[in-house]
Amino acid sequence: MYYGGIEAGGTKFVCAVSDENFEIIEAISIPTTVPEVTMTKVFAFFDQYQLQAIGVGSFGPIDVNLDSDTYGYITSTPKKGWNNYNFVGAIKDKYNIPVAWTTDVNAAAYGEYRRGSAQQAKSCLYLTIGTGIGGGAILNEKIVEGFGHPEMGHILVRRHSADTFEGTCPYHGDCLEGLAAGPAIEQRLGKKGNMVAKDDPYWEQEAYYIAQALMTYTLILRPEKLILGGGVMKQQHLLPLIRQSFQALLNDYVAIPDLDSYIVTPGLVDHAGITGSILLAAEKAI
Incomplete structure (x- = not known):
């Protein structure tokens, strides 16, 4: 078979x-x-x-x-x-x-739910951050879809105080994808993310945008896991910055699992x- x-x-x-x-x-x-x-x-x-x-x-x-x-x-x-x-x-x-x-991204979320980082959970959200940004969610063991599928990469985020970049999204300009996807990093800094030093101050901005999105998803969907994949997340120094920014933004407003087990990378790579x-x-x- x-x-x-x-x-x-x-x-x-x-x-x-x-x-x-x-x-x-x-x-x-x-x-x-x-x-x-x-x-x-x-x-x-x-x-x-x-x-x-x-x-x-x-x-x-x-x-x-x-x-x-x-x-x-x-x-x-x-x-x-x-x-x-x-x-x-x-x-x-x-x-x-x-x-x-x-x-x-829905398929990736389902793969992680069944065989990856969310195997012990009944809900999770998978966000890929690369050439674009997209997300899929599993709630009550089912893929979240309605009239259409979620477009999680195009939510609006607050602009970082140090960021004057106009954004790359042809539809929304400075939405999450327009400010934080791979092409936005490259256009803003003049080089791809994997060429940007890990101690570059820019990574604080990138973490801030991603953390805002994760806070929004947390407040609306309340998943048990947030899984971050895609080429931008290959920069391993980014994950701790995202967790730190997320914790500051959420400010203990709602309960979440242990932070280090809540915001994770894909188990299936x-x-x-x-x-x-x-x-x-x-x-x-x-």
Whole structure:
């Protein structure tokens, strides 16, 4: 019995097949170009296996509303060729098997909930901070979705007193993503985050923005774990600064678990998304 998973990113697709014990048998990485090229390679990979179901965690925005005429579509993405692409429809036309469909960050949150840093919890939030910022949440053991999926990277945050950067978000300017994602760091400082010294004063600003977001998510959702992934979080000195800023902002207003176990990095490291996609595929197959 085989399950397929697709972690569909704007730069690459990670495709994997697991057995019934969720052990990955084979995985490949495919560049994200245009659907005609990328999906041909995706299907060539999965054609080798008799799959029970496929789980997809996709870059977005995507349509997750089951009552919508465009359920299963990537919608208003700026990624060339993928705007209004019927992702789920393409898979079903090819294989006619169940397809689990959600965002890449929702899939990562689910992977961390089942197999990663939140295994002992009933709720968690996963935030990725990289080229963009996005978040997914698990509450009462279910992925949080409604009319659409959350867009946690675009909440508004207070500007740091030392920050005059206008922001990079084409929609909102100085939202969380516009001020704290990788491109914002690079445009503000003239170099990528991994080239910025760990004692650079800028990291206090970065921590301040992320901590504000985590405080907002805490107050609204009250999850048991906050899990921070993505390329920006590869800077290991950032996590203690975020915890420190978060503690100051929250100011003991509500109770949280022990801070060091509350704000953590992914237990699955870079494999949360593909793990979650496979687990969701298995649930869809039942």
